[in-house]
Structure formats: structure tokens, C-alpha cells
Amino acid sequence: MTFTVVTKPTLLCVIVALTLPLSGQTKADLPDLGGNAFSTISTEKEKQLGDVMARETRGSLPMVYDPLLDEYINAIGNRLVSRANDVKFPFKFHWVNDKNINAFATLGGNITSHTGTLAIADSESEFASVMAHEIAHVTQRHIARFFEARNQQAPITLAGMLGAIILATVNPEAGMAALMATQGASAQSAINFTRGNEQEADRIGMTIMVEAGFDPYAVPNFFRKLTEQSRFLNQQLSFLQTHPLSQSRVSDTRLRAEQFPQRFIPDSQDFTLSKARVLARYHYDKADAEIVFRKKLTEPSGNTKANQYGLAIALLDNGSLDPARKLIEKLLETDEHNLYYMDVYTDILLGQKEYQRCLELLEQQYLLRPNNQVVTLNYANVALVSGAHRLAIHLLKSLLFYKSDNVLAYGLLADAYKAAGDMAKFYEARADLNYQYANYPRAIDDINEALNHLKTEEKLENRRLEAKKRQLQTEFDRLRRM
Template identity: 35%
Template sequence: MSNIFLHSKASKALRVLSLSSTLLAHSAAGAASLDLPKIGETAGSTLSVAKEQQIGDQIMRQIRRSEYLMKDPIVTDYIQQLGYRLVAANPDALGRQFQFFVIQENSINAFALPGGYIGLHSGLITASQSESELASVVGHEVAHVTQRHLARRLEAQNELSIPSILGLIGSVLAATQDPEAGMAGIAATQAAGKQSIINHTRDNEKEADRIGITMLSSAGFDVRAAADFFETLQNASRYTFKPPEILLTHPLSRNRIAAARERAELYPEVEHQDSVDYRLVKSRIESKTLINDKEKFRQLTAKAQSDKLSDLGERYLYAELLKSKGRFNPAIKVLTSLYKNNEGNQLLLFSLAEAHLAQDSGAEMLPLLETQLIKHPDSTKLILATSEIYLKTDKVDKAEKLLLRYVDVNRNNPNYLKLLAEAQAEAGHTPEMYETTGQYLLLLGDLRTAKQHFELALHATSEDPYAQTRIQARLEEVKQKMRAQLEAKTRR
């Protein structure tokens, strides 16, 4: 891998818990460029969808630098595809940008940020009892975005200043990791704590429930799952003092389950079968929490030796734990068997390629990967797995060409850009590597280092006739953001 990344501040992970304070500084800096409401001016007159998107972009740049953001391509790709399926079933969502991501956190929570960014805690995924339950939560958050509930909550106060906007957004972000602290921040920001604000939030929940169930039905999921998941949440808190985190940010009233059940009766009953990927993703996430659980591994090993690992999820969990312990040969054996029983499954194929790569036998996977890429040429999972093996087997040109083919689709995927920069560096395409690295760093909010890379790209010689114009535009974008940050610091 090119050592260009070793000099980047972006390599230093930031904790999500510290993001709210960082966010306020960055958002305050962005306020100048976003032309947010002036102090005393209401949000409704100026907070457009475009500006909401820019605020969300700022928040997401901070989250991407967090050690809590799950960067696993399998989990990320699955939740993106699930989210897009629900977005496609909501006419109000089709004109907006959505990005779905997962926070590595065992608690049960989900949240929507400005600009269509929707996050799920990994604990929520593993707590769900069906794919329809998981989809019901994702659909609910999509509805919060399409109905602009955050903006509407802000507008519910007659006088909403910049500190109010930034304070509330910072509190929402803090709530992704510490809901009690986040909700306390929201309460402090809303100083008066007017009943109208609370009622408005309850109305938002009702509206999101209604629209979410409609989405579930249109996307082919079981509409009864929304109420089922409410009951899952209730059961999770029955014997504990502290309720699941999602209930602190999404209040669950006594009538809400009944209302969801009644609404579900209005739609045709669908017996949705959980996808193979849903079951595998749950096991993949679980393997990360059990990596140091010796007793669980011992139990799975005993079941494997007596050929009692009959469940797909359990067998995949065992394979992932084997990989985490460096036991690649037995992991490959289990994964090969699983793939034979689920031929064409990209998730299992990616996992198998991971194991082969880890023990330097990736070349064995190329024929199978290349065959599947012909059938699914735009599969991010397959592109990443194949490109990794190309790089490992000195097929650098093939890796670069494959990654460039779909770089526009993956322009917001840091892992994708990082691998492309590595391929460009090894191929000797230094100007292109500088540009790609700049884009990667810009996604992570490391403006100073991104600027340095764009300047290096601008002064290098590239075969691309449009490179200079494109890079200059990127450089101006970074400079503008840096000026806004400097102005904000000066004002403080």
C-alpha cells in the first residue's frame, strides 16, 4: 500500500463521543458558507433541503473519521441495499440522496441526520428477529428524512438561532452513542422545553410509523414487523432499569403497538422470507462481538466436530471466528461448503476471498470472482475482492481499470477510494493517486491534507485532459471550507 496514507491525519480514529463538540466548531464554520439563519431569524425561511444536505455532509465527515463507524464492506453494502429498496418504495424519497451506515455499538438504536444520512447501531441489527423487523426501522428513519422532521422540529420554535440549530444537531449526534446525554443536550438546547415541541415529536413518530408501514408493504416486507419490533423493544427493557436507547430518541407510547397492528390490517398479508444475506450479516456482526469469547468458540468447535452446525448463520459465524483466530484452512473449508450450497451468493464469495487473501492463496479465487463479475459487473463487494487479489498478485493494471470503472458510483465510499489510490500508486500513476487521495481525505474532513494532495495533483502531469479543471474545482472547494473554518475561529 502506498505510504501516502501514513502521513494523513485521517488515519487517526476519532471517538464518536467527542464528535458533538467537534461538530459545533465545524458546523459553526460551515454556517458562513451555508448562510444559515441569522440570530433571531426563523429556520423555516432559510433552511432549504440543499442547506440541510450540506449540514448533513459536515456531520458525516466527522462520523467517517470515528473508530465506531463500521467499515466492513459486507455490512455496509447490505444495509445500503436494504435502505435503497425501501427508498425506491417511497415516491417522496426518490428526489433525495440517501446514505445508510452502521455504528459498531451493541446497544439498540437508529437515527436520521440532516441530508438523508441514516445510521443503525449494530446491536439493533442483531436484536431484530426478522429482516422485515430491521426494514421497519430503516423505513421509519427514511420517513423522518422525507418528511423533514428535524427541520420541522426546529421550525416549531418562533425564534431559532444558529446556536440552537448547531446545538440540537450536536446533541442528536451525541445521542448516537449516549442517548441520555444526547437527549439531555436537546432538552438544554430547547431551554423552555415547550409542550408544543414534545407534541410535535410525538406527531413525527406517528407520521413516520404510518409512512414506514406503507413503505414496508410496497417493498414486499411483512407489515406486521413494525409492531413485532416494538414488542422486541419492550421485551428488551422489561427486566432492566434502562430502556433500549432507541426508546429515548423514539418514544414508545402505550397505543403505538396497537396502532401499528391496526394499520397493518389495512395491507395484504405477506410472508416475507428472510434473505440469506440478512442471516449472514447478523452472524458477521455477532462474530465481532464474540472474538474473545473462548467458551462460545469452544462450543461451536465441538458442534462442528460432531457435524451439528446445521444452521447457515451458525456455520458462517464459526467460519468468521476461525478467520479471526488465523485458522484460515478450516475457515476456507466451511466457507467453500456454504458457497456450494448457496452458489452465486456474493457475500459468501467475498468472505471466501478474504480467507484466501489472508493465507496468500487469493489467485485461486480469481476465476470464480471474474465469472461472477461478468454477471454482476457493478457489485462493490466483488469489485473490492477482485481488485485486492489483483494487487496481491501483481496485476496492478487490472485492479486500477476495474476500480476506475465504477469510481463515480462509489465516490462517497472511503474504502473504495483508498484501494483505488493504492492501485494508482503501484501503477505509477502518481498524479491520479494524489487526486484520489485528496478525495478520500476530503470525505474524512481532513481539509489541510486534502488540499496538499490536490495541489500536488494540480502541479503534476496527467494524461487526462480534463484533470486540471476538475482538480482546480476540488481545490477551490477545499479552500472555501478552510476559509469558513478560519472565519468562525476568528469570531470566537
């Protein structure tokens, strides 16, 4: 299923005055910290602030809402987290649509990778090394301690700190300048802590990698590749600007890796398919993607399922449905339940208006994997397009019961209610979507619109929506005081 990457370029507004709100329907109990949110950050406070930061980031960066890629990064991330010590809360992993190589962690176990990081990784272990490094920053509480230390020098506001962090992911130099202006912090420690913290994250991260079954030699290999690329480009990569890489760090990781036996660790199929998906849909332009994958397939050892899959995506996105269908059907013959292939196949069928065939395939997959977000979102989308609005609503409400922060589900649910003519529910779903994008004013306006569409006798619904509006306003007012 093809989804639009939602971009909300409001960085200047975020830095000057961060008044956009947050989301998450059941999480109104934000930390009541008075005028100083960062004086002492307990684990629970860190989790709550991390939730705030994650939602604000969602509303300010070009996040990728791709169910397959979301499943992949969270599977890799949680595999690593399961081998980490001092894990205080659940981790969540996200994507930013950015061709630059970078990743960052915020409070509360929220870790975000640029799509460019996966695109450049030559192995799954290389990509895992970046994730493990960021996980170590969280488990060692480097971020929380950084905020506390900065706050001792000058009071930190949620707006100033978060705005600088968000800007730093897009433009590291500007982000450092913003932090320096906000806090008077030194350029060396402005973004990603101190050299000591970086080295500790390298050490802990490598241990996590080994315990999770990845190749520790991928760490020095990835560092070497980054330094070589930076030298070739005659400019410093964004990853190196936010993760200062000294020669001693490279040497330390090499020596530490040599303590482990070398062994071949093959990449998973999910890695190769996810990388092909990123390259085809987020790294290259549509026309270029087709050329790139056609060339890959002619190279020695290049006729792989991943490259065939990448070409199928490129053909689909360029409107070449028939050749894309032939290619993906051959792949499905080898693995009929593969969700990467099924996702592209149902998109092709949708484009060819074979709605009934599409619904039948997805119904079968839904029975096998109920509430899997890849299957459910595709199924609901086809149901919506084909006019089965109530089926779409049922599927999406069920998914949101298990995954209450799914942005795509809220968007589709709003469309389904509108198509069904239920305008009160449409505006409420749109309010929930705006809530996910940290936009309280619009969310509250949408609740008011929903109230206007209720009938006079719907008193219970009226009271429920009024209570929801009060909850939104209370949370918004509390956030603005941070």
C-alpha cells in the same frame, strides 16, 4: 474481504467547534445561507445540508465500511423507499458499529442503523420496521420542521445541532443535554421530535412496510421485545431514549397491524447471512463468535447455511484457515455465485497466498457483475497484494466513477498508487479520502504534497490540482460560516 472499521472519536471537538470539512468531489455548491442555515429549509437546501451532515457523521462515528452489509441495507432501504410517498431525493443507508439497538435519520434522506439493530432482529420484517420508521421521519419532513422550530426559539448553528445529534447516537442522555444547552429545547423533543411525530412515523412506516411486502405485525412485536429487554436490563435501551415508546404507541401499532391479514413472510437469505456476518464480525469477540456459532449448529433446526457461514467467518478471523475453507467450499457447492460465500472464500485464499486462484475467481465474478462493489473491492485488494498494481488502479477508478463516495475504494486506490510509485496520484487519492472523512485541512495539505511531486512539464496536472485545492478551500470556508 475484511476491512477495518474506521473510527474517528472527535465528538467533543465536533460539539465545541465543528470545523472539520466534508467530502464528495463534485458537490462544492453548498447552500449559501448567510448566518442562518435553518430559517427555511427547502427540499434542495435539505438535500445539501444532509450531504454535509452525512459526511461530518462519517468523520465522527465508528462507521462500518463493509461492502456486503452496505449492499444489504441499501437494498432493504430502497425497497421501502420505492413504496413511500413524498420522496424528494435519493436515500442513502449506512451502518454504525454499535451493539446497542438504535437507528437515526438526518436531513436529506441519510439513515443510519446500529449493527446491534440487525443483531437483535428476529426477522427481516423487524429490521425493516426500524428502517421504514426512519424513512417516514424524512418523507414527512419531521427533521427539517424540527430544525426550523428550534431555530425560531434560538439560532441554530450547524456545529451545535450536528454535534448534539452525533453525540446522541452514542450517548442519548448526553446528546439530549447537549441539545438543551445548545438550543434550550425541552428534553421531550430534544432528539427525536415529538410524540405526535413518532406516532405519525409509526403509521406511515407501517404502510410503507406493507406495501413493500413485509409483516406489519413485526412492529408491535419489536416494540414489545424492546420494552421487555429494557425492563430485564433495569435500564432504558438507547433506542427507547431516542424514540420515546409510550404504552399508547405500542397499542396503536398493534391495532393498526390487526387491520391487515396475518400471513407468513419468510426472511430472505441475504437477511440471514447479513445477520450472521454482523454477529460474527461486529457483535461478538472473535473467540466468542466461534463458540456461539458452534453452539447454534448443534441446536434443533440450527444447522443452517447462515450459521455455517457465521462459523466460517469466525474461523477465518481466528486464523483457522483450513477448517474455514472446508466449510465455505461446501457452501459454495450449493451456490457458486453467492457473494457472501465468495467474499469469505477469497479472504481465505488470500490468507493462504493462493493469489492466482483468487484472481481467476474474482475475474470471473467481475465479468458477471462489473463494478459491483463487493466483487471489485475484493478483486482490487487481491490485485494489490499480488503486485498487480495497475489492475487494482483500473478497477478502483472504474468503481469510483459509479460510486464516488466509496471510502474503501479511495483507501485502496491510495495504497495502489503508492505501491506503483506514483506519489502525486497517491497524495491526491489520500486527499479524496480525507475529504470523505470531512477533513479539509488534511485534504488541502495532501493536494499541496501532490503538487510538490509533479514534474515541471506537467503543467496541465498542476492547473487541475490547483483548481481542486481552491474548490476545497472555498467549500471549507463556506461551511465554517454556517
